[in-house]
Amino acid sequence: MSQVVIVYHSGYGHTQRIAECMAEASGAQLIAINPEGQLLDTDWEILAAADAIIFGAPTYMGSPSWQFKRFSEASSKPWFKQLWLDKVFGGFTVSASLNGDKQVSLISMQTLASQHGGIWVSLGMLPSNHSAATRQDINNLGGSVGLLIQAPSDAGADAIPQGDIETARRYACRIASIADRLRS
Amino acid sequence: MSQVVIVYHSGYGHTQRIAECMAEASGAQLIAINPEGQLLDTDWEILAAADAIIFGAPTYMGSPSWQFKRFSEASSKPWFKQLWLDKVFGGFTVSASLNGDKQVSLISMQTLASQHGGIWVSLGMLPSNHSAATRQDINNLGGSVGLLIQAPSDAGADAIPQGDIETARRYACRIASIADRLRS
Amino acid sequence: MSQVVIVYHSGYGHTQRIAECMAEASGAQLIAINPEGQLLDTDWEILAAADAIIFGAPTYMGSPSWQFKRFSEASSKPWFKQLWLDKVFGGFTVSASLNGDKQVSLISMQTLASQHGGIWVSLGMLPSNHSAATRQDINNLGGSVGLLIQAPSDAGADAIPQGDIETARRYACRIASIADRLRS
Amino acid sequence: MSQVVIVYHSGYGHTQRIAECMAEASGAQLIAINPEGQLLDTDWEILAAADAIIFGAPTYMGSPSWQFKRFSEASSKPWFKQLWLDKVFGGFTVSASLNGDKQVSLISMQTLASQHGGIWVSLGMLPSNHSAATRQDINNLGGSVGLLIQAPSDAGADAIPQGDIETARRYACRIASIADRLRS
Numbered sequence: 001m002s003q004v005v006i007v008y009h010s011g012y013g014h015t016q017r018i019a020e021c022m023a024e025a026s027g028a029q030l031i032a033i034n035p036e037g038q039l040l041d042t043d044w045e046i047l048a049a050a051d052a053i054i055f056g057a058p059t060y061m062g063s064p065s066w067q068f069k070r071f072s073e074a075s076s077k078p079w080f081k082q083l084w085l086d087k088v089f090g091g092f093t094v095s096a097s098l099n100g101d102k103q104v105s106l107i108s109m110q111t112l113a114s115q116h117g118g119i120w121v122s123l124g125m126l127p128s129n130h131s132a133a134t135r136q137d138i139n140n141l142g143g144s145v146g147l148l149i150q151a152p153s154d155a156g157a158d159a160i161p162q163g164d165i166e167t168a169r170r171y172a173c174r175i176a177s178i179a180d181r182l183r184s
Numbered sequence: 185m186s187q188v189v190i191v192y193h194s195g196y197g198h199t200q201r202i203a204e205c206m207a208e209a210s211g212a213q214l215i216a217i218n219p220e221g222q223l224l225d226t227d228w229e230i231l232a233a234a235d236a237i238i239f240g241a242p243t244y245m246g247s248p249s250w251q252f253k254r255f256s257e258a259s260s261k262p263w264f265k266q267l268w269l270d271k272v273f274g275g276f277t278v279s280a281s282l283n284g285d286k287q288v289s290l291i292s293m294q295t296l297a298s299q300h301g302g303i304w305v306s307l308g309m310l311p312s313n314h315s316a317a318t319r320q321d322i323n324n325l326g327g328s329v330g331l332l333i334q335a336p337s338d339a340g341a342d343a344i345p346q347g348d349i350e351t352a353r354r355y356a357c358r359i360a361s362i363a364d365r366l367r368s
Numbered sequence: 369m370s371q372v373v374i375v376y377h378s379g380y381g382h383t384q385r386i387a388e389c390m391a392e393a394s395g396a397q398l399i400a401i402n403p404e405g406q407l408l409d410t411d412w413e414i415l416a417a418a419d420a421i422i423f424g425a426p427t428y429m430g431s432p433s434w435q436f437k438r439f440s441e442a443s444s445k446p447w448f449k450q451l452w453l454d455k456v457f458g459g460f461t462v463s464a465s466l467n468g469d470k471q472v473s474l475i476s477m478q479t480l481a482s483q484h485g486g487i488w489v490s491l492g493m494l495p496s497n498h499s500a501a502t503r504q505d506i507n508n509l510g511g512s513v514g515l516l517i518q519a520p521s522d523a524g525a526d527a528i529p530q531g532d533i534e535t536a537r538r539y540a541c542r543i544a545s546i547a548d549r550l551r552s
Numbered sequence: 553m554s555q556v557v558i559v560y561h562s563g564y565g566h567t568q569r570i571a572e573c574m575a576e577a578s579g580a581q582l583i584a585i586n587p588e589g590q591l592l593d594t595d596w597e598i599l600a601a602a603d604a605i606i607f608g609a610p611t612y613m614g615s616p617s618w619q620f621k622r623f624s625e626a627s628s629k630p631w632f633k634q635l636w637l638d639k640v641f642g643g644f645t646v647s648a649s650l651n652g653d654k655q656v657s658l659i660s661m662q663t664l665a666s667q668h669g670g671i672w673v674s675l676g677m678l679p680s681n682h683s684a685a686t687r688q689d690i691n692n693l694g695g696s697v698g699l700l701i702q703a704p705s706d707a708g709a710d711a712i713p714q715g716d717i718e719t720a721r722r723y724a725c726r727i728a729s730i731a732d733r734l735r736s
Contacts, residue, residue, distance in 0.1 A: 037618060061631070062328065062663035063615065066589060066622035072613045079613070085492060086546075096313040097326020103287035104663045107475055111614035111656045114490035114512040119546060122482035124453060129280040131336040131343070142281020144246065144482040152315040159315070178454075178487060182549050221434060245440045245447070246479035247431065250405060254434035263429070269676060270730075288479045291659055295430035295472045298674035298696040303730060306666035308637060328666040362638075362671060365734050430696065464681040465694020471655035497648040499704040499711070510649020512614065520683040527683070 002088075002179035004028035004172070005046055008056030009037070009067040014094045015056050017157035018149050021165050022054065022092075022172035037070025048078060052088035052121075052179035054172065055112070059095040059105040072112050079116055088182060089113035090121045090175040092147035092168065094160075106146040119182070121175045123147060125167060135161035138170065147171045186272075186363035188212035188356070189230055192240030193221070193251040198278045199240050201341040202333050205349050206238065206276075206356035221254025232262060236272035236305075236363035238356065239296070243279040243289040256296050263300055272366060273297035274305045274359045276331035276352065278344075290330040303366070305359045307331055309351065319345035322354065331355045370456075370547035372396035372540070373414055376424030377405070377435040382462040383424050385525040386517050389533050390422065390460075390540035405438025416446060420456035420489075420547035422540065423480070427463040427473040440480050447484055456550060457481035458489045458543040460515035460536065462528075474514040487550070489543045491515055493535060503529035506538065515539045554640075554731035556580035556724070557598055560608030561589070561619040566646040567608050569709035570701050573717050574606065574644075574724035589622025600630060604640035604673075604731035606724065607664070611647040611657040624664050631668055640731040641665035642673045642723065644699035646712075658698040671734070673727045675699055677719065687713035690722065699723045 006028050010016035016032070023030050029050075031043045039047075047053060057068035064072075078084050091109035093102045113120050123144055128137035140163045141148040147168055151160045190212050194200035200216070207214050213234075215227045223231075231237060241252035248256075262268050275293035277286045297304050307328055312321035324347045325332040331352055335344045374396050378384035384400070391398050397418075399411045407415075415421060425436035432440075446452050459477035461470045481488050491512055496505035508531045509516040515536055519528045558580050562568035568584070575582050581602075583595045591599075599605060609620035616624075630636050643661035645654050665672050675696055680689035692715045693700040699720055703712045 061624045061628055062667050063621060063624070063660045066618045066625055069615065069618035069621040072615070073618055076613055082494070095326075097311040098282045098313070098324065099287065099332055100311060100313070100326040101287065101328055101663050101667065103283065103285065104660060107656060108615045108660065110478065110488075111513060111653050114514075115614050115653065117490055117492035120478075120488040120490070122485055122488070124485035126450070127281040127284065129282070129284070129334075129336060130338045133336065140282065142279075142284040144285055145479060146482075148283055152313060152317065154314045178550075182546075184552065245444055246483050247437060247440070247476045250434045250438035250441055253431060253437040256429045256431070257434055260429055266678070285479050285483065288475060292431045292472060292476065294662065294672075295469050295697060298698075299430050299469065301674055301676035301696075304662075304672040304674070306669055306672070308669035310634070328669075329663060330666075362734075366730075368736065463694075465679040466650045466681070466692065467655065467700055468679060468681070468694040469655065469696055471651065471653065495649040495652065497650070497652070497704060498706045501704065508650065510647075510652040512653055516651055518681075520681060520685065522682045 002051035002176060002183045003049060004052040004176045004179060005031060005050040006054040006056060007031040009033035009065050011058050011065060013157040014151055014160060015058050017160060018092060018168045019056050022168050025169035026172035026176045028172055033067050033071045037067035039071060048083045051183055052175050054175060055091040055109045057093055059093045059100060059102050062101040062104050063108055064105045085117035087118050088121060088175060088179045089118040090146060092149060094149040096153035098150055102148050110145060121178050123171055124174050125170065136163040138163060139167050186235035186360060186367045187233060188236040188360045188363060189215060189234040190238040190240060191215040191231065193217035193249050195242050195249060197341040198335055198344060199242050201344060202276060202352045203240050206352050209353035210356035210360045212356055217251050217255045221251035223255060232267045235367055236359050238359060239275040239293045241277055243277045243284055243286050246285040246288050247292055248289045268300035268302060271302050272305060272359060272363045273302040274330055276333060278333040280337035282334055286332050294329060305362050307355055308358050309354065320347040322347060323351050370419035370544060370551045371417060372420040372544045372547060373399060373418040374422040374424060375399040377401035377433050379426050379433060381525040382519055382528060383426050385528060386460060386462065386536045387424050390536050393537035394540035394544045396540055401435050401439045405435035407439060416451045419551055420543050422543060423459040423477045425461055427461045427468060427470050430469040430472050431476055432473045452484035452486060455486050456489060456543060456547040457486040458514055460517060462517040464521035466518055470516050478513060489546050491539055492542050493538060504531040506531060507535050554603035554728060554735045555601060556604040556728045556731060557583060557602040558606040558608060559583040561585035561617050563610050563617060565709040566703055566712060567610050569712060570644060570646060570720045571608050574720050577721035578724035578728045580724055585619050585623045589619035591623060600635045603735055604727050606727060607643040607661045609645055611645045611652055611654050614653040614656050615660055616657045636668035636670060639670050640673060640727060640734060641670040642698055642727045644701060646701040648705035650702055654700050662697060673730050675723055676726050677722060688715040690715060691719050
């Protein structure tokens with residue numbers, strides 16, 4: 001079995017809830033980036049040993065939170081030794097708007113994974129976008145590069161629609177499955 | 185008064201409907217890219233004389249339609265003479281999914297405008313993303329770089345929510361107003 | 369052994385030269401998109417049977433050529449049947465400028481691969497960017513998401529620097545190797 | 553005369569040098585983001601009063617530095633009051649590679665400006681990309697959305713080619729000139 005690690009920063013609990021759902025579904029390990037954008041030394045060892053790394057962060061003002069960015073820059077240390085080369089990567093982001101420039105965050109995460117020489121796993125689920133579609137459907141937001149999550153600006157993490165939650169669970173399992181195939 | 189021109193390609197009528205609503209609201213002139221991705225010679229003269237150019241195209245497979253792309257490449261002729269330098273630009277795109285990689289289309293349009301040395305006008309409307317928000321609200325999709333329009337995959341142009349229509353009308357007026365200010 | 373297919377559009381021969389170098393190095397099969405943006409029926413069958421697909425196109429006015437875009441839209445047919453789901457993907461683009469918005473083309477290609485539910489292989493080579501670096505070095509342009517190729521605007525395909533050629537050869541082999549690992 | 557403000561974060565002095573050259577050429581005011589990603593209260597007042605804001609940051613691991621990102625998030629305060637609506641914006645980024653994913657940083661900056669409802673000024677200079685082109689030419693990197701600056705990874709800010717410096721100076725003047733036209 002491959003080892004999947006979700007490394008995330010959560011501002012108000014939405015990103016954390018999604019990370020936990022993904023971990024529960026896939027058996028992934030969780031690493032939380034702290035409010036100063038830092039990890040423990042042991043966290044870096046876990047990341048170095050991982051087969052797959054999933055990035056998670058809220059989208060604030062059009063890109064991932066600064067704490068996530070600070071972590072990204074600290075990853076120049078494993079980059080220098082090419083420790084993450086050929087690892088499997090995926091990513092997700094949360095914001096209050098249906099669109100809300102979340103795509104720009106995914107492009108940023110996908111670029112980070114590419115700088116590390118990674119292999120990026122797309123969402124791999126058809127969009128639910130017909131007339132009867134609701135926010136309770138799998139991939140109702142219609143993402144493709146990675147996982148998009150939305151909850152209203154005046155609500156907590158429990159307001160994330162069940163469809164987004166289930167999309168998150170499936171994406172985590174998909175990444176784990178690709179990592180398994182690459183490992184074998 | 186500045187001259188605003190909307191140059192668009194429409195596959196199934198959605199982009200055309202939005203273009204017409206924007207023209208009606210702002211007094212902009214319409215130029216349709218034909219099914220082969222071509223314009224009339226007189227259309228190029230109208231574009232050369234415009235103060236502002238608004239790009240419109242559906243998002244198909246993650247970027248603007250090939251007919252719009254063919255038009256973009258034909259614009260290398262005015263680019264060569266720098267005829268569009270310092271013009272005002274904006275853009276919009278339509279797809280069936282709430283997200284549907286529409287942002288990638290806007291990035292592509294904004295890049296085209298930048299290659300011409302243009303001045304890009306953002307949407308300039310706050311997103312409607314609270315718990316009571318509906319698709320009837322202004323900027324419910326939460327765009328920022330340009331205008332995002334969505335209608336279900338199994339429905340025609342008349343299924344575009346009124347909120348998206350009104351957002352389109354206001355964006356056209358906003359672009360005209362910035363063009364007026366730059367012209368004076 | 370996995371089957372790698374390079375599907376490309378070439379305007380002036382640069383993209384074709386790179387495609388041929390990549391095929392020679394990796395044993396990949398070549399499919400040329402014709403000047404009308406079309407493929408043969410048998411080409412679509414080859415793509416459906418491929419383990420890995422590499423996209424290639426010049427960057428014109430900030431995004432891949434319209435012929436490549438037309439091919440992208442025709443790929444909605446295999447998309448409808450999810451024939452390319454879980455395939456391995458990579459991409460490259462050519463333009464006359466060192467930057468020249470090539471990144472926007474790669475984002476577009478990576479988004480297309482993601483719409484198909486693909487697995488994207490990054491370039492995976494460190495940039496050569498120290499004081500003594502030259503255009504004869506591996507990854508001198510400093511790409512990461514995919515392969516960047518540059519040749520002057522007033523020169524033919526034989527002016528592509530040897531460093532870019534060698535980067536292309538290695539990227540093709542890298543994609544084939546990842547496809548092999550996923551297949552086994 | 554319009555008031556142009558350059559707000560930048562510099563890690564090793566390259567971004568600062570460019571910011572200073574731009575200020576000298578255009579009469580812009582400089583605001584440095586500190587190593588913790590913070591500004592003085594008076595800096596926010598200067599930004600609120602500005603006609604044009606130019607963003608500057610190095611590209612680290614594929615996006616602007618975390619200090620710049622922290623500043624971006626702090627700008628949600630003026631965003632909340634829409635204090636930057638209709639301001640003129642531009643941006644620049646520095647990295648060691650010719651490409652180095654600088655475009656992703658510009659997309660991020662342009663998105664930030666758009667979230668504020670801004671008007672984005674493209675570089676507006678033709679690329680120098682013929683066979684005799686050198687790094688001493690105006691826009692030799694071939695940027696369009698904003699300003700791209702490159703200096704080798706093992707060299708200081710004084711190794712930035714004169715062509716990039718002159719491109720920076722002209723871009724600052726261009727932004728000031730557009731701001732003047734909009735103000736009048």
